[in-house]
Amino acid sequence: MFKIKNLSVHIGKRTILNDVSLEAKPKEITGLIGKSGSGKSTLFRLALGLLPKSDGYEWNGEIEWKGEMLGNQHCPKIQPVFQDPFGSFSPYNIIGELLLEPLKVQKQLVLNQEMIDKENTRIGNLCHRFELPVSLLKNTKQELSGGQLQRFAILRALLMNPEYLLLDEPVTALDVLVQKKIAEELKEINQKDSLGMLIVSHDLGFLSYMCDQIFVLEEGSITEFGNPKQLLKHPQSKLLQELVFARNHSFGGVTSSSESSN
Numbered sequence: 659m660f661k662i663k664n665l666s667v668h669i670g671k672r673t674i675l676n677d678v679s680l681e682a683k684p685k686e687i688t689g690l691i692g693k694s695g696s697g698k699s700t701l702f703r704l705a706l707g708l709l710p711k712s713d714g715y716e717w718n719g720e721i722e723w724k725g726e727m728l729g730n731q732h733c734p735k736i737q738p739v740f741q742d743p744f745g746s747f748s749p750y751n752i753i754g755e756l757l758l759e760p761l762k763v764q765k766q767l768v769l770n771q772e773m774i775d776k777e778n779t780r781i782g783n784l785c786h787r788f789e790l791p792v793s794l795l796k797n798t799k800q801e802l803s804g805g806q807l808q809r810f811a812i813l814r815a816l817l818m819n820p821e822y823l824l825l826d827e828p829v830t831a832l833d834v835l836v837q838k839k840i841a842e843e844l845k846e847i848n849q850k851d852s853l854g855m856l857i858v859s860h861d862l863g864f865l866s867y868m869c870d871q872i873f874v875l876e877e878g879s880i881t882e883f884g885n886p887k888q889l890l891k892h893p894q895s896k897l898l899q900e901l902v903f904a905r906n907h908s909f910g911g912v913t914s915s916s917e918s919s920n
């Protein structure tokens with residue numbers, strides 16, 4: 659179980675998260691929806707051990723994965739995928755080399771040829787699965803599209819044999835057709851590999867397509883949660899009521915690409 663218990667985060671006198679609790683089943687996809695500034699990224703960064711007290715953040719409460727406390731340091735069983743695929747890779751090396759970097763850091767060693775060959779076979783298999791030509795591994799990020807880079811970012815997370823993925827707006831920076839393809843691929847990873855995910859997003863259509871349950875975050879507090887069908891039918895929180903209204907009244911009622919494929 660991925661659990662957050664009574665989590666509050668402050669910076670100076672400002673409260674960013676206020677007594678947030680949520681429970682996500684390990685093999686399910688759980689969504690966290692909130693407007694800009696509601697505290698989504700703060701929660702995401704804290705779960706990855708990226709919110710240092712030395713930067714002025716004070717927090718109390720618990721984040722745990724299968725009983726193991728998170729929040730002070732990065733746990734390799736939990737792998738992140740970030741919103742901006744261009745920002746996720748260095749411009750100074752080819753993708754094939756960059757994909758091996760987290761493994762080198764994790765094992766704190768230079769990989770020998772046998773290890774590199776083994777990892778390259780895994781990378782080749784994953785490229786095949788994501789329909790990424792292996793020739794792209796010789797390219798730098800400047801030579802790839804946003805969709806290709808985001809697939810490589812997901813592939814890099816999977817190479818670490820994670821038990822759970824944390825995704826921060828994984829499709830927001832992509833065009834709608836690529837969004838749909840990546841949403842489908844993430845669903846397939848969840849179903850075939852039984853890999854659970856927590857997805858942070860402001861996109862109700864995307865989350866309702868992807869998730870088994872959704873939590874609503876408003877101004878640092880969870881105001882509602884449930885399965886997408888129930889939430890869309892009877893939204894209780896102000897944010898969800900606004901989003902459902904906007905969805906029904908924008909562009910003549912056209913739904914987002916991810917939602918329409920549901």
Ligand SMILES: Nc1ncnc2c1ncn2[C@@H]1O[C@H](COP(=O)(O)OP(=O)(O)OP(=O)(O)O)[C@@H](O)[C@H]1O
Binds near residue numbers: 672674698860
């Ligand atoms: N170091 C900081 N100092 C002051 N305020 C901060 C700091 N970090 C975050 N905040 C504030 O906390 C609130 C939540 O920020 P956070 O980035 O978590 O929101 P978010 O929901 O991820 O927004 P977005 O979707 O725009 O990324 C914001 O109002 C932000 O300005």
